Structures are given as C-alpha cells and as structure tokens.
Amino acid sequence: MSSTDRAVDHALAYPEPPASHLWHRHGAKARPLTPAEQKRNRQLLVLAQHSPRPRTPRPTETLAEAS
Secondary structure, eight states: OOHHHHHHHHHHOOOOOOOOGGGSOOSSOOOOOOHHHHHHHHHHHHHHHHSOOOOOOOOSSOHHHHO
C-alpha cells in the first residue's frame, strides 16, 4: 500500500462528534424512585418482554400464483 492510499483512507474516516451536553449532569442528583414507581416499572418491563408483537397478515396467495 502506498502512502497516498493511506492518506485517502485517513481522509475518509469521520471523527466522532463530541458528546452531547445532555450527557453531563450538573447539580443535584436525580430523585430516587419510590417503591410504587419501582413496582410499576417492573410490571411494564415484564409486559414488554412477554407480550407478543402484532404481526401483519400474510397474503393468502403465493408469489407464483400472484404473477
């Protein structure tokens, strides 16, 4: 590989953007969750993990029949 190839590769590499200021917390810490909020979050998590996702209905005819 020549030095010009490496220069091209380096020119195509995009630098990572700086971290958003929203990632950095300033001031007081977040309020801890109450036991009721923790229970509700656990219930929602269980529902999200176990409920089946809605499926789109499949066409009744095959691709060969459709054409």
